[in-house]
Amino acid sequence: MDGSRVSPVAPLANDDLAVLTELERKILWLASWTIHNANHLRDSTDGLKVGGHQASSASLATIMTALYLATLRPQDRVAVKPHAAPVFHAIQYLLGQQTQAKLQAFRALGGAQSYPSRTKDTDDVDFSTGSVGLGVAQTLFASLAQDYLRARDFGARLPEGRMISLMGDAEMDEGNIFEAILEGWKQGLRNCWWVIDYNRQSLDAVVREGLWARYEALFRAFGWDVVIVKHGTLQRAAFAEPGGERLRAWIDTCPNQLYSALVFQGGAAWRKRLEAEFADDPAALALIARRDDAALAALMNNLGGHDLPSLIDAFASIDHDRPVCFICYTIKGMGLPLAGHKDNHAGLMNVAQMETFRAAMQVRAGHEWDRFEGLRLPETMLQDFLANVGFTREGPRRRQAARIATPATLPVAIAPVMSTQMGFGAILNEIGKLKDDFAARIVTTSPDVTVSTNLGGWINRRGLFAREALRDTFKSERIPSTFNWDFSPQGQHLELGIAEMNLFIALSALGLSHSLHGERLLPIGTVYDPFICRGLDALNYACYQDARFIIAGTPSGITLAPEGGAHQSISTPLIGMAQPGLAAFEPAFVDELATILAWSFAYLQNDAKVEVSPEDLLADARGGAVYLRLSTRPVEQPQRAVSAALQRDIIAGGYWLRRPGPNCQLVVAYTGAVAPEAIQAVGRLGETQRDIGLLAVTSADRLKAGWMAANRAREAGDRTARSHIETLFADLPAHCGLVTVLDGHPTTLSWLGSVRGQKLRPLGVEQFGQTGSIDDLYRINGIDAAAIIRAAHAIAPSRPR
């Protein structure tokens, strides 16, 4: 087996070690039983197998015991790998934070979740995990968020926590991890621990030899400390015996596959193999001969990651705040008959195996859920220990933060012709002038597109963040430059390298700071709209964790015409509609954007747990994150005052830019940058068609969500439920045709025809475009005024006035 370094033996109090050893046994039992119960017992009624992962979680019982019961402090936050969920829930059960009912309903509706979930679980999950690699990187960005908060004076001076990931070795295959490590180095990462469950197995198979050495070199290259926890106490004691060095050398060079296979086969197989290997070494043979099969298997299984004293000592030995990677050698399925087998990923013990395991654990039938069943130490001693576990000693760990007062409107000077992206920059520039707490709470971040997404003005006012000040050399050399690129601890912009995964994981961390670190931030990220797709899984992850942030995607669509197909976004409006936890808007005009932004700063802070009234169809009282799809196209701005009613309509998702008359035969509905084409087409059509309507859709997402919710409410008996789009369409004649148009996928608006059962022709973009002028590209994609008119004639043939 590869690797070589060892940690010193832990000086742990004997009593504590005895208690921890007992509790570790219990945790292994409870985790295995939870999974068994879900598969073999509960499913006897519904016949559904729900998956195994018994082996995957078993190998973590020791590491998690060492972490949760002996190492963590209340301020620490942990992401445990997805398949560690049963072990996590078992630990919380012992600590009194998880119920038997939820364990019995593991993986069922309302039960403990298959993968730890901040939002769905009730037993104190710090970070959700599931999509491998994301939870790992989340701890890194949570640590950067903690440093950002500590650099300013918001009041709460909570103790500095460590952000810890307990990760699988195969998670290191995910590219986002490397992106995060690099960014962490740039930002001076501290207080972050990654504990690798180095079982040398993934889902399909056994991992390559010698990876530990690549990991070690990699982490060290980026300034991390690396601690290798390879051999347990038994092994180290044996190495000191005569013949021990030979045993160590053999273990260190044994291929991973062979080691796993021997672990699976057990003591007799170990003896046969080692006797053959050591035939020329009487001392090493004697070392083997002094042990019976069980003792030999115990010795060979005693890798560092299964040895409480070694682990506790390794964790306790860290006396600095630099990031640390622990490479802990383990055997997948340790303690179970599945241990070491390469096919064990979804492995489940069968009923007979489970009975044997139960007997070994001394658990009587009917007492499977008893907290201290089968343990040898007195219950009071175990209970006392659990009551004093450092991690939970101070009660609830999830924090609260007060709301930040935000302005009802965001004043901005609107030029006669302006793009929404320019408007966005101008609004932030205005906020940048404010001296209040609201402006102080805003933090912006962008993956190397800060200036090109118009954050320059904001940055000139508020500066870039770094733990240590770094002057802009151009400025100190008095070379004229538009942007002031000074870094300081007071800066309010976190500049990231070009990695969109990092952007969304950073937004997730900043957007959970109220709950993780007890101080509220108002995070805003910017990204080129097509590259939302590059970070999409991380965006989904951020929303799943209920992080609160604003993401502006700009420029978007084919409207960025000369930049060509590679930068054009087509599907993002659909992402905005389909992503739970994200309210998506695509304003056409800057006054709409100002309205949406003002609303967003309040919406971000709403409490996910509150009761929602039946009128609140969109559950706005619970808040969420916000996506703004913006454009670089300058368009003529309406000269108008935005009334309270218009504000409400903009937020609800749409308003009549031209109200349809009583004999309306045609409505054109548009979103975003194609507003001038829609306005022009309606003007021309209006010359021959009576009462034509022009609907401005500011949020297809919210219009549709409201309509879906109203349908559900009516079907559930609330006859009065009515959505915003139904109100807007209430007076439209049944025969009236609809033409919809946007610079995005036509499906975004095509559902509008179903609201009243009207005929609808959706226009939009269905192909990657190419370089050209906006006029050219709108024409070839059929979203120009002529295309709208053609569609209108096809769907609602004009009748003479």
Ligand SMILES: Cc1ncc(C[n+]2csc(CCOP(=O)(O)OP(=O)(O)O)c2C)c(N)n1
């Ligand atoms: C992004 C992503 N891709 C694929 C999966 C499916 N999957 C779950 S666990 C796993 C392998 C895990 O290996 P490792 O992290 O070493 O944990 P172990 O099974 O060894 O405990 C895979 C591929 C996933 N959860 N997330």
Ligand SMILES: [Mg+2]
């Ligand atoms: Mg693994």
